[in-house]
Amino acid sequence: GEDVEQSLFLSVREGDSSVINCTYTDSSSTYLYWYKQEPGAGLQLLTYIFSNMDMKQDQRLTVLLNKKDKHLSLRIADTQTGDSAIYFCAAKNAGNMLTFGGGTRLMVKP
Amino acid sequence: SQTIHQWPATLVQPVGSPLSLECTVEGTSNPNLYWYRQAAGRGLQLLFYSVGIGQISSEVPQNLSASRPQDRQFILSSKKLLLSDSGFYLCAWSEVGTEAFFGQGTRLTVV
Numbered sequence A: 001g002e003d004v005e006q007s008l009f010l011s012v013r014e015g016d017s018s019v020i021n022c023t024y025t026d027s028s029s030t031y032l033y034w035y036k037q038e039p040g041a042g043l044q045l046l047t048y049i050f051s052n053m054d055m056k057q058d059q060r061l062t063v064l065l066n067k068k069d070k071h072l073s074l075r076i077a078d079t080q081t082g083d084s085a086i087y088f089c090a091a092k093n094a095g096n097m098l099t100f101g102g103g104t105r106l107m108v109k110p
Numbered sequence B: 001s002q003t004i005h006q007w008p009a010t011l012v013q014p015v016g017s018p019l020s021l022e023c024t025v026e027g028t029s030n031p032n033l034y035w036y037r038q039a040a041g042r043g044l045q046l047l048f049y050s051v052g053i054g055q056i057s058s059e060v061p062q063n064l065s066a067s068r069p070q071d072r073q074f075i076l077s078s079k080k081l082l083l084s085d086s087g088f089y090l091c092a093w094s095e096v097g098t099e100a101f102f103g104q105g106t107r108l109t110v111v
Helices: none
Strands: A004-006 A009-013 A018-024 A031-037 A043-050 A055-058 A061-066 A071-076 A085-092 A098-100 A104-109 B003-007 B010-013 B019-026 B032-038 B044-052 B055-058 B065-070 B073-078 B087-094 B106-110
Touching (some): A004 A085, A031 A071, B010 B019
Parallel strands (some): A009 A104
Antiparallel strands (some): A004 A018, A018 A071, A031 A043, A055 A061, B003 B019, B032 B087
């Protein structure tokens, strides 16, 4: 089955850019997602990218996909304290199965 | 539009008691349905998924079971809860070509 890996923790200063990385193993993954989870809440979809795209930008969020290396990243520009949360990468394969990474806890210091 | 409902939001149950968590989806047909568990401070663990009525796949052996009695209803159950069943349980659904939608989660504390 698919494996999706993320680093556990990232700490940045307010106003800096954050880059959260993710790798996946199934080259047939069709969609790749980034979710945000705030304490005690469910997962909120932030953005997604289709596998035939290299980049997608949505306001402060930029997703980069390197399909050859099976590497996905989420860049948050001008990171704010409200961005502190756990960020999950997820991949959907051709069989419509979702696999999530373990989540990256982003801490934003004022 | 599609919506997902998950209840209850919080639950405190004694060890050895039964469990039933329910998830329903509206506005879609024949979705894939998922139950995830998130232990405190950790990532998501896929427990069960279902591609249709009565079709349940289990990802890990455990004290829990799942059922899909209707197309848009997914139930997570246990006959006797263990302390290790405590966690945050999330229901989700997806279709081909759409993002995955999550419920708001159920925080289960087994005491």
